[in-house]
Amino acid sequence: MTIEVKASPRERLLEATASLTYRGGAHIGVEALCKAAGVSKKSMYQLFDSKDELLAASLERSSSAYVAALLPAADDGRPPRERILHAFEQVEVQAGAAEFHGCQYLAVQIELKDRSHPGSRVAHRVKEDLTAFFRAEAAKGGAGDPDLLARQLSLVFDGANARAGIRADNLAGLVCPTVATLLDTAGLR
Amino acid sequence: MTIEVKASPRERLLEATASLTYRGGAHIGVEALCKAAGVSKKSMYQLFDSKDELLAASLERSSSAYVAALLPAADDGRPPRERILHAFEQVEVQAGAAEFHGCQYLAVQIELKDRSHPGSRVAHRVKEDLTAFFRAEAAKGGAGDPDLLARQLSLVFDGANARAGIRADNLAGLVCPTVATLLDTAGLR
Numbered sequence: 001m002t003i004e005v006k007a008s009p010r011e012r013l014l015e016a017t018a019s020l021t022y023r024g025g026a027h028i029g030v031e032a033l034c035k036a037a038g039v040s041k042k043s044m045y046q047l048f049d050s051k052d053e054l055l056a057a058s059l060e061r062s063s064s065a066y067v068a069a070l071l072p073a074a075d076d077g078r079p080p081r082e083r084i085l086h087a088f089e090q091v092e093v094q095a096g097a098a099e100f101h102g103c104q105y106l107a108v109q110i111e112l113k114d115r116s117h118p119g120s121r122v123a124h125r126v127k128e129d130l131t132a133f134f135r136a137e138a139a140k141g142g143a144g145d146p147d148l149l150a151r152q153l154s155l156v157f158d159g160a161n162a163r164a165g166i167r168a169d170n171l172a173g174l175v176c177p178t179v180a181t182l183l184d185t186a187g188l189r
Numbered sequence: 190m191t192i193e194v195k196a197s198p199r200e201r202l203l204e205a206t207a208s209l210t211y212r213g214g215a216h217i218g219v220e221a222l223c224k225a226a227g228v229s230k231k232s233m234y235q236l237f238d239s240k241d242e243l244l245a246a247s248l249e250r251s252s253s254a255y256v257a258a259l260l261p262a263a264d265d266g267r268p269p270r271e272r273i274l275h276a277f278e279q280v281e282v283q284a285g286a287a288e289f290h291g292c293q294y295l296a297v298q299i300e301l302k303d304r305s306h307p308g309s310r311v312a313h314r315v316k317e318d319l320t321a322f323f324r325a326e327a328a329k330g331g332a333g334d335p336d337l338l339a340r341q342l343s344l345v346f347d348g349a350n351a352r353a354g355i356r357a358d359n360l361a362g363l364v365c366p367t368v369a370t371l372l373d374t375a376g377l378r
Contacts (some may be wrong), residue, residue, distance in 0.1 A: 003343070009196060009305040013201070015219070023302065024302065025216065025300055025301075027214065027362070042372065048251050064196075075311060101299075101302055102299065105297050106351060106355070109216055109355040109357075110290075110291065110295075110296050110300070110351065110355060111299070112214075113213065113214060113290055115341050115355070115356055118353075124355070124357065125353060126234065129358060130358075143193050148362070148363070148366070151358055151363050152336055152363065153365065154357070155345060155348040155349060155352060155358070155367065156348055156362075158347075158348045158351045158352050159343075159344040159345055159346070159347045159348025159349070159351065160344060160348070162295060162299065162347045162348065162351050163343065163344055163347050165299060166295070166296075166298040166299060166304070166309075166313070168313065168316060168317075168347075169340055169343070169344070173337070174337070174340050174341065174344065175344075177309075177337070178341050178344065178371070181370060181371060181374045182367070182370060185370045185374075
């Protein structure tokens with residue numbers, strides 16, 4: 001016997017918001033989100049103070065999966081150089097998917113154009129954590145200037161996501177050699 | 190005597206669309222655009238087939254100024270390395286402005302998420318021209334792989350615009366050293 005556990009209205013709203021925002025942008029309307037989730041607007045406003053808060057909660061909810069898909073396991077024992085390259089290899093793989101639109105935490109900030117928006121705040125924090133990962137690995141690997149290297153890697157990371165997301169580049173033969181050059185120059189061998 | 194020439198409804202619509210889209214995003218409504226331009230919706234639809242076409246025409250119209258603000262004069266006589274760095278120096282200057290939201294031709298493609306949108310097509314072409322500039326300079330400067338270097342520079346260019354546009358980085362001490370590293374590695378001295 002299979003027991004089907006139907007997702008709660010809250011879960012369905014978070015899932016629909018993540019999915020529709022990624023495919024269509026952060027300005028998608030409340031009606032479309034509620035319709036996709038099969039939840040009434042009244043119920044939505046009982047669960048979330050506003051659409052902005054729903055978007056922020058949805059981005060927050062997806063963040064663990066986002067990080068897990070990109071970063072190596074904390075205890076994988078590989079050297080920092082390989083651990084950094086791992087994240088970029090994942091971006092290259094992700095960019096090959098037909099439905100890839102780049103990093104959702106970059107896109108949502110570009111779309112909202114408002115740093116005080118609850119969704120922008122969540123997205124900003126998730127990306128700061130990624131830069132912090134680069135900085136920590138850069139320091140462990142003996143980079144001459146870990147902060148500069150972390151900023152460079154974040155620059156390449158967002159550039160790669162942006163360009164692959166709009167199909168301006170497929171990243172093949174581009175991202176990992178570029179990152180390797182920056183790691184070499186920083187002394188991370 | 191000063192003769193004031195009032196901009197035509199067409200010009201006012203193009204200007205309002207460029208300005209409001211840059212500040213608020215590509216999904217801003219026709220009503221807001223017409224109101225800002227002081228043009229009726231009826232007149233707008235007599236001048237443009239659709240809002241999509243208005244956006245495309247607006248992006249097309251801004252492209253000369255965009256290129257002129259970024260690229261060095263065709264005949265400035267400087268070596269390719271300096272001409273490439275010039276473009277990135279401009280981005281660093283632009284990023285210092287309070288109202289900077291990054292490259293409008295990148296943002297609009299990220300926001301529209303549809304390569305077949307007339308606005309995406311214009312934006313894609315403008316950015317391809319920029320990559321072509323990098324490729325031509327890379328070849329003139331004797332880069333080992335001009336195509337790879339052009340892709341790398343485009344990656345850094347879009348990453349810089351994205352990160353400065355969302356205020357994740359101010360680019361100071363970041364973009365030009367990163368570009369210099371890539372130019373060095375490519376043999377463009």
